[in-house]
Amino acid sequence: MSAGIGVDLESLWIRFGDFVAVRDANVHIEGGDFFSFLGPSGCGKTTILRAVSGFLEPSEGNVLIGGKNMKGIGPNKRPTALIFQNLALFPLMKVWENITFSMEIKGASAAERRRRADELLDMIALPDQGDKLPSELSGGQRQRVAIARALCAEPDVLLLDEPLSALDLKLRQHMRTELREIQQRVGITFIYITHDQGEALTMSDSIAVMRAGVIDQIADGKTIYNDPATAFAASFVGENNVFRGKVKRVMGDEALIATNRSGDLVARISTANRGKLAEGDDAMMFIRPEAFAIAPEGATGDHFVTARVTHEEFEGNAFNIFTEGDGGKEIKVSIPNLGQSFKDHTGQNITLEYDARNAVVVPAGELAAE
Amino acid sequence: MPSFLKEFFNRNGTGMGLTILGLVLFWTIGLIILPQLSMLDFSFRPNLPPPEIGGPKDVYTLENYKYLIYGPEGGSQDYNTVDLRVFFRTLVAAVCVTIFNLILCYPIAYYLGQSKGSHIRIFAIMLIIPYWINEILRAFALRIIFGETGVLNTLFVGLGIWDTPFDFIRNDIALYAGLGYAYILLMIFPIYNVIESLDRNQIEAARDLGAPWWRIHWRVVIPYAKPGISSGCTMVFMLSAGALAAPQILGGPSSLWFTQLIYQQFNDNNDWPQGAAYAVVLLVTCILFVLAMMRLFKVNMGDIGK
Numbered sequence: 001m002s003a004g005i006g007v008d009l010e011s012l013w014i015r016f017g018d019f020v021a022v023r024d025a026n027v028h029i030e031g032g033d034f035f036s037f038l039g040p041s042g043c044g045k046t047t048i049l050r051a052v053s054g055f056l057e058p059s060e061g062n063v064l065i066g067g068k069n070m071k072g073i074g075p076n077k078r079p080t081a082l083i084f085q086n087l088a089l090f091p092l093m094k095v096w097e098n099i100t101f102s103m104e105i106k107g108a109s110a111a112e113r114r115r116r117a118d119e120l121l122d123m124i125a126l127p128d129q130g131d132k133l134p135s136e137l138s139g140g141q142r143q144r145v146a147i148a149r150a151l152c153a154e155p156d157v158l159l160l161d162e163p164l165s166a167l168d169l170k171l172r173q174h175m176r177t178e179l180r181e182i183q184q185r186v187g188i189t190f191i192y193i194t195h196d197q198g199e200a201l202t203m204s205d206s207i208a209v210m211r212a213g214v215i216d217q218i219a220d221g222k223t224i225y226n227d228p229a230t231a232f233a234a235s236f237v238g239e240n241n242v243f244r245g246k247v248k249r250v251m252g253d254e255a256l257i258a259t260n261r262s263g264d265l266v267a268r269i270s271t272a273n274r275g276k277l278a279e280g281d282d283a284m285m286f287i288r289p290e291a292f293a294i295a296p297e298g299a300t301g302d303h304f305v306t307a308r309v310t311h312e313e314f315e316g317n318a319f320n321i322f323t324e325g326d327g328g329k330e331i332k333v334s335i336p337n338l339g340q341s342f343k344d345h346t347g348q349n350i351t352l353e354y355d356a357r358n359a360v361v362v363p364a365g366e367l368a369a370e
Numbered sequence: 371m372p373s374f375l376k377e378f379f380n381r382n383g384t385g386m387g388l389t390i391l392g393l394v395l396f397w398t399i400g401l402i403i404l405p406q407l408s409m410l411d412f413s414f415r416p417n418l419p420p421p422e423i424g425g426p427k428d429v430y431t432l433e434n435y436k437y438l439i440y441g442p443e444g445g446s447q448d449y450n451t452v453d454l455r456v457f458f459r460t461l462v463a464a465v466c467v468t469i470f471n472l473i474l475c476y477p478i479a480y481y482l483g484q485s486k487g488s489h490i491r492i493f494a495i496m497l498i499i500p501y502w503i504n505e506i507l508r509a510f511a512l513r514i515i516f517g518e519t520g521v522l523n524t525l526f527v528g529l530g531i532w533d534t535p536f537d538f539i540r541n542d543i544a545l546y547a548g549l550g551y552a553y554i555l556l557m558i559f560p561i562y563n564v565i566e567s568l569d570r571n572q573i574e575a576a577r578d579l580g581a582p583w584w585r586i587h588w589r590v591v592i593p594y595a596k597p598g599i600s601s602g603c604t605m606v607f608m609l610s611a612g613a614l615a616a617p618q619i620l621g622g623p624s625s626l627w628f629t630q631l632i633y634q635q636f637n638d639n640n641d642w643p644q645g646a647a648y649a650v651v652l653l654v655t656c657i658l659f660v661l662a663m664m665r666l667f668k669v670n671m672g673d674i675g676k
Contacts, residue, residue, distance in 0.1 A: 053578060076580045088571035092593045101589075102579040153579050 004032030004189045005066035005079065005156035007052060012061035014047050021047040023213040025061070029191065029206070034183050036192040036200040039210030040236070040368065045193045048210075049159050052191060053082045065157060081155035085162045087146040089134040095145055096121070096130035102153035120148040123182075140171045147182065157189045164199060176202050197237045201225065209233045211366065217272065229272035231365035234286040241331045242367060243285040247277050255361050256302060257285050261326045266302040267359035282364035287354050289320070289334040295353035303359075305352045307331055309345040321345060323352075413647035434647030453631060453648075460628035461655065463542075464611035467549045471606050472599065474550065475557035479598075480591065482558070483565030484573070497555060509548050509619040516544035516620070540622040548616040553609050557602040564598035565591065597673035604660050611656050628652055 007029040014022040022044045029035045037045040050056040052063055054075035063070045070078060081102075089098050096117035097104070103113045117130050124144035126137075134142055143163060150158055160179075164172045180203045183190045194200050200207050201221040208218045209232070217229035228234035235242060245259035255269050255277060267285045269277055277283060295304055307323035310330065314320075318334040319342050325331035333352060335342075379387040414430045422428065438457070441450030482490055500508070515521045516538035523535035538544045568591065576586045592599070617627030632652070635645030664671070 055574060055578075075574070075578045076582065080578070082575070082578045084571045084575060086569065086571055088569060088575040090572060090576075090590060093589075101576065101581070104589075105580045105582075105585060149579070 004030075004187055006031035006033075007035075007157055007189060007191065008062075008064040008067075009048070009052075010062040010064065012048070012051065012063065013059045014044070014051060014056065015059045020213050022051070022058075025215050027208060027215065027218060029189060031066075031189055032187055033205040034180065034190045034192065034203055036194060036204040036207045037210055038194055038197060038200040038207050038237070040195055042212075043210040044213040045210050046161055049082070049161055049191065049193050052157070053080050053159050054078045079156040080159055081150035081153045081157075082159045083146050083150050083161065083163045085165060087142055087163070087166075089142060089146060089149070091134055093133075094130065095126075095132050095134060095137070098134060098145060099130075099148045099152050101149060116152060117148075120152055123185075124148045139167050140175065143167065143175060144178075147179075151182075151186060155188065157191060158183075160190060160192045162193055162195070164194075165196075172199075179203060201237070209236060211236070211368075223271075226360075227270050227272075228286070228360060228362060229270060231284045231286075231362050232368055234270075234284070234360065234362060236368035239289050239332060240286045241289065241325060242329065243287070243326050244364065245283060245285065247279050247281045247283050247361075249279060250277060254356060255283070257283055257361055259285065259326070262305045262307070264302050265305070265359070266356045267361040268357055270360045270362050273362055277361070277363060283361050284364050284367075285359055285361045287359045289332040290318075290336070291354050291358035292333040292335075292352045293354070294333075294335065295351040297351055299351050299353065303354055303356055305331070305354070306349055307352070308349050309347065312344060312346055314342075321350065323350060409646045410650060412643050413650045415643050417641045417643045434644050435651070437644060438648060438651060456626045456631055457628050457651070459625070460611060460652075461659070463546075463549075463627075464607050464656075467546060467553075467610040468603050468607045470546065471550050471553060471557045472603060475554060475602065476561060476595075476599070479558045479561035479595075480565055480587075483562045483568070484570065497558065501555060505552065505615050506619065508552070509616050512544055512548045512551070512620060513539075516547065537622075539620065540624070542622055542625055544620040545617060545622070545625065548620040549610050549613055552613065552616055553606045556605040556609065560601040560605075561595055561598040564595045568594050596667070596669065600664065600667065600669040600673055603663075607660065608656055611652065 007027075009025045009027040012022055012025040012027075013020070025048060037048060039045050047056065051058050052065075052070075054070065054073060054077075057071075065079060075082075090101070093101070096114060099117045099120055100108070100113035103116060108116075114130075118127075121127055121130055124147060126141055126144060126148075129137065129141070134145065137145065146163065164175050164179075167175060176199055179190075179192075183203075192200070192203065201224075204221055206218060207221055207224055209216045209224060209228075209230075211230075211232045217224055217233045219227075219229075224233060224237050228237065231242070234240050243257065243259045243262060243265060245257040245265075247255050248258040248264060249256040250269070253269055253274060254266055256264050256266050258264050265285060267287075292305075300306075307325065310322050310324060312319065312321050314337075315334075316337065318336050321333040321335070322330045323333070331352075378391075381387075382390060413434055414432070415428060416431055416433060418425070418427060438450055438453055441447055441453075482493060503511075513520070517523070518535045518537065518539075520538075522538070523532075526532045527535055572590055572594075573586055576590045577583075581589065612629055613627065614629045614633060617625075617630055621627060621630075628648070629652070632645050632648045635641045635648060639645075663669075
């Protein structure tokens with residue numbers, strides 16, 4: 001669906017003095033999409049959001065909304081509405097006044113505003129709460145009021161700056177579903193900023209993974225999870241085990257990696273890096289904990305890893321085995337709990353097996369901090 | 371013993387608690403309430419030479435209050451128009467000074483409260499340091515600026531902008547400037563304190579929702595700053611109405627301040643009861659006026675303390 005108004009960032013640079021907060025960002029956001037910028041704090045994702053909303057002028061490059069260049073247009077004149085991390089509800093205004101603030105600015109009558117507020121309160125499932133003050137609502141309710149206030153301005157693009165981070169875990173998971181539902185109902189473009197990969201994966205049509213001002217990869221969640229373009233994307237999104245080494249041989253879409261610790265291993269070259277890896281290049285190979293299975297003892301080959309088990313834990317839905325790994329890091333293995341008997345391996349060597357299609361190799365690069 | 375007192379003694383110990391309590395009570399009762407009550411008592415007595423005090427003529431009377439309204443008995447006019455006019459002019463002028471100060475100080479306080487960085491501290495120090503100089507010297511400094519041969523007149527006449535010197539003193543401009551300047555900090559700091567705690571995101575949220583800057587102030591910043599604004603206005607109004615040095619030094623010959631009348635009664639006429647009556651009238655009127663304003667603008671007494 002491309003009914004909504006899209007957003008484009010063209011060669012966007014944002015500098016604060018000598019510090020480069022955003023480096024040459026080029027992003028096309030399809031109208032009507034739920035688009036997330038995902039990255040650790042300080043990676044420049046909020047800076048991008050402020051540039052889209054108009055609170056910040058880019059140092060270079062352009063922000064286009066619906067194909068229209070936004071240069072010199074202030075935040076109060078842009079077709080965007082921003083939901084702040086701390087919500088920024090007006091504490092002295094009643095809930096209904098908060099929601100219809102944008103109509104008040106345009107000079108709508110009190111009766112008209114009241115009617116619209118009641119509609120929106122119904123939509124966010126808070127009927128009859130209009131006369132309360134924001135401080136009289138719970139965290140989740142305030143969250144929904146902030147969404148209603150932004151939607152009341154009838155923006156073409158809704159910008160959300162980590163709006164769920166102040167909520168507790170349960171509420172956060174519930175609000176994910178709710179946000180996604182609201183987005184599909186109103187059909188406008190959502191741009192969502194988060195450092196929580198779970199939020200990004202569950203809600204987004206598309207995700208941009210950011211690191212230190214640079215966008216590493218833009219793709220849908222499945223692609224980013226299964227086919228990361230960089231070492232950072234592979235290590236930041238979801239749990240992953242890293243094996244460092246050098247490319248020994250390229251065989252079509254696959255490569256044989258001479259790992260520092262675990263011998264020669266085979267893996268799929270991630271789509272974005274096909275044709276770019278050559279023999280002798282430094283590379284990193286990633287295998288997800290759930291991609292491993294326990295192999296018969298003594299099995300060898302290019303898809304077997306043998307390592308000493310340091311400890312094990314039972315997580316309910318899975319048994320987790322931790323072994324000594326590369327560069328001081330542990331290898332984590334998750335075996336789904338299907339009721340099978342489970343032997344304690346602590347202190348012993350274990351042989352693990354994986355399918356080369358589930359291992360991915362990318363050029364060596366910076367890993368996400370843990 | 372009420373629970374708050376018990377808790378107070380538990381926290382500070384009996385010795386320290388009694389000392390603090392004693393000092394506070396001495397301060398409020400001994401230095402404020404008793405002298406004021408004695409003034410109130412004075413205001414209801416006739417002005418008698420010392421030997422007759424406590425004698426048969428020393429009775430309670432409303433004479434001193436009547437004097438403010440009707441003037442001397444057998445006087446040429448029905449009402450004491452001279453003193454009454456000074457009284458009301460003082461109140462109106464104090465209101466004007468307060469409004470003028472608010473208009474001047476709100477932007478400064480907003481700027482100080484919402485900006486970040488070390489230059490804010492420097493600005494604050496630059497605002498405070500002039501107040502190390504005593505009030506009378508500051509008033510005379512303004513006289514030098516506004517006087518007939520003062521800095522402004524020399525400058526403008528010298529530049530040929532004005533033909534003759536402008537009389538800032540007679541036109542009360544010097545007086546208003548002096549009063550305004552005298553209490554500028556008492557207006558800036560309460561507003562600054564409140565605005566400093568205002569979440570910047572609220573201003574940005576209002577802007578993002580389409581509000582122009584004046585609307586943001588009207589709907590978001592001013593309602594939030596109301597406790598600070600009312601605290602500042604109350605102090606500036608009370609102190610302007612009760613000011614003595616600035617009117618004395620900067621006021622024109624024809625524009626007496628009501629406090630100057632009180633001063634004359636005490637010192638020049640040696641009529642303490644009359645002076646006390648005038649002072650009581652000024653104090654009570656000011657308090658009633660402030661309470662009425664607080665009612666009008668829906669301000670709580672607790673907000674004033676902010």
